[in-house]
Amino acid sequence: MPFSQPKVANRFKCPSCGNDKDFFEIVDDVITTTHYVQNPDGSFTIEDRSSQSMGDVKLFCGNCDEDLTPFHQRFSEMIF
Numbered sequence: 001m002p003f004s005q006p007k008v009a010n011r012f013k014c015p016s017c018g019n020d021k022d023f024f025e026i027v028d029d030v031i032t033t034t035h036y037v038q039n040p041d042g043s044f045t046i047e048d049r050s051s052q053s054m055g056d057v058k059l060f061c062g063n064c065d066e067d068l069t070p071f072h073q074r075f076s077e078m079i080f
């Protein structure tokens with residue numbers, strides 16, 4: 001599928017309050033794996049961090065807290 005420029009009409013928007021700017025996501029049961037490398041002076045530096053969700057992912061409007069989970073699929077496709 002060819003890449004098409006996003007149109008203003010395609011902007012994701014809260015159907016309840018019209019907010020199209022702030023959203024938040026809640027993820028249950030996240031397993032976070034962090035890899036460290038020890039430096040010569042004994043300190044540690046994070047080399048890589050990955051997280052894996054074992055539970056539900058929920059999406060909410062950042063303005064009115066409306067549950068937007070049914071739109072999460074579309075939301076996640078627009079994260080770059």
Ligand SMILES: [Zn+2]
Nearest residue numbers: 014017061064
């Ligand atoms: Zn809203």
